[in-house]
Amino acid sequence: MSGLQRELDRLTIEELVRYVVTDEELPAALALVQRFGDQHLAAPVLRSYYEVVPEGREEMVVDLRLVARQAGIALIALATTGHRYLYLSSAGEALFLGNYDRGVEDEAVLELFGYRNREEFLAQVGPFSELPPLPVEDDAPELVTCAACGVLSGELHIFGCPVELCPWCEGQLSRCNCRFDQLGVDRVESEEQLEHFAEMLEAKGRIAFEKEQNPSYPVAGEDVGPAAADAAERPDRDDDD
Ligand SMILES: [Zn+2]
Numbered sequence: 001m002s003g004l005q006r007e008l009d010r011l012t013i014e015e016l017v018r019y020v021v022t023d024e025e026l027p028a029a030l031a032l033v034q035r036f037g038d039q040h041l042a043a044p045v046l047r048s049y050y051e052v053v054p055e056g057r058e059e060m061v062v063d064l065r066l067v068a069r070q071a072g073i074a075l076i077a078l079a080t081t082g083h084r085y086l087y088l089s090s091a092g093e094a095l096f097l098g099n100y101d102r103g104v105e106d107e108a109v110l111e112l113f114g115y116r117n118r119e120e121f122l123a124q125v126g127p128f129s130e131l132p133p134l135p136v137e138d139d140a141p142e143l144v145t146c147a148a149c150g151v152l153s154g155e156l157h158i159f160g161c162p163v164e165l166c167p168w169c170e171g172q173l174s175r176c177n178c179r180f181d182q183l184g185v186d187r188v189e190s191e192e193q194l195e196h197f198a199e200m201l202e203a204k205g206r207i208a209f210e211k212e213q214n215p216s217y218p219v220a221g222e223d224v225g226p227a228a229a230d231a232a233e234r235p236d237r238d239d240d241d
């Protein structure tokens with residue numbers, strides 16, 4: 001194992017990524033490594049992931065979020081195209097903890113971050129999409145603007161922006177079906193319904209722009225506009241109830 005570890009240590013993170021992801025995913029996977037690769041909390045987590053892909057699922061990393069931070073140790077959630085995992089990161093080392101959805105089971109880790117047990121951890125952290133982004137490490141954080149609506153990191157998107165994430169389903173808010181589910185209708189016909197949905201959205205808590213949301217490829221054919229103009233009618237009907 002130590003021989004293998006020495007071999008792995010010699011590889012750059014970019015080389016490790018090439019072993020794991022498909023040619024198709026490579027540009028996006030490398031773009032994420034570039035974005036997080038020099039952050040001292042994120043870099044060891046990315047390297048750890050690409051060195052030993054959990055459960056042999058060879059998927060690219062799509063996002064990293066901060067779950068908690070205590071005494072120089074960060075609890076970090078890593079999302080791939082299909083799964084979410086938890087890592088500890090400290091002093092350039094990362095430790096794989098397990099699946100994000102299963103929460104933290106290790107008692108020492110729970111105690112360090114002030115959770116009484118796994119159930120309390122799960123209840124407090126909530127869905128991945130509501131986790132804060134990893135903090136920017138340098139003194140002068142670069143200002144990143146939303147590729148579609150132009151707001152800055154930490155600001156709310158202009159209503160209808162295709163990059164905005166839905167707080168209910170974590171999907172693309174301008175495209176998902178949550179407006180119909182929340183309003184209990186199959187069609188959004190009036191300005192009033194749209195306003196009502198906007199209120200529900202505010203109450204739920206809109207997801208502010210963070211640079212990680214910017215697509216690594218152009219959002220073809222999607223313009224910023226009123227959400228209603230994008231999808232006024234539910235594209236498919238649920239017939240399971
Ligand atoms: Zn936007």
Ligand SMILES: [Zn+2]
Pocket residue numbers: 166167168169170171172173176177178179
């Ligand atoms: Zn949704």
